[in-house]
Amino acid sequence: MTHVKFDRRGLIIGASSMLAAGVSGLVLPAGAQGQVAQGFAPTQSMPGGSNNYQKGAKILERIGKGGFWMSGTVRRAGDGAPLAGQRIQIWAHTVEGQEHEPQSHGATLTDKEGKFRLEMPQIIPLFGQPHGHLAYDSGEFKTVFLRPVMRSAKDKSLEAHFILQPA
């Protein structure tokens, strides 16, 4: 067997490399959060965005007893024109239910300025991160799943923005 240099130096190098490899993902995260419009490129689905998605969530005035605001915008790719009347589905782990439970899912429509806002119960960290899920899945444009992460579990609101391209 080739001689493996197994000493304290090797130990420190090995441990630091492992740590650096893992932490680099924090400093340069893959996956978009809020979009800074650069010619309105279409939003890509975020990893894990479609987890616990349930098609056909009902359009609601409010999910459950409310207390938390999910909001955002829906625009067209290319010219960034606001898209009105688009159905955005929203779900999360909240104080009133887990992600897979039907009562945790709801939908809303964008107004004529392409904005949407839905009140829902306070989001709770699930699987180590306080986050929400949003989906555009109505067929006219390509389906997009977003999974924005809250900066703090104490936040009472979260934003996510869609830029959609034709299906």
Added chain:
Amino acid sequence: MRAKGTLVWAALAAAIAVPLALAATSELIAYRGPVYVIAAFAGMVALGLTLVQPLLIAGILPGVALPRGRRAHLWIGAVLLFAVLIHVGGLWITSPPDMLDALTFTSPTPFSPFGVVAMWAIFAVALLAAFRRRLGMTPRRWRVVHLSLAVVIVIGGVAHAMLVEGTMETLTKAALCALVLAAAIKVIGARVWSTRAKSRA
């Protein structure tokens, strides 16, 4: 001497019990199903056992000198493996797609790769511990492999725990992780040093 021994045990018990007790008061628990809560606590137990393991194998826990410490290390290793299986299994039941993402390294969460790698390292140690004689592994090679995997387990486990935002209270979690690191550095470092010294002789 006996007073000192009791003190060491008390400190160890507190180091593990206090973070767990505080976690039990987390308001998140009210909003989680029982399987998820058990999975979370299994993870915390695994973290606590990562502190116990190096102390056992070094024979520095009062009343558990070697070779007793080595035997205990084996049994606690099995418990640690079991705790990790419950942690992963319970999380899988809670949300299969999220766990699948973690296991396939496609999860958006930064702590997942650390946890998954530490998990595989624990599996590897368990398998090698069970079959090393059958594999014809020399004691020296076993020591190199196990110490290397132990480093992976400690770094992975601590990074995983610190990056997760969940039931554990942050300061006591950090304190436990610091102790895990300190114990690992002390014991693994000493063993690496003695391995190197032996190979020079």
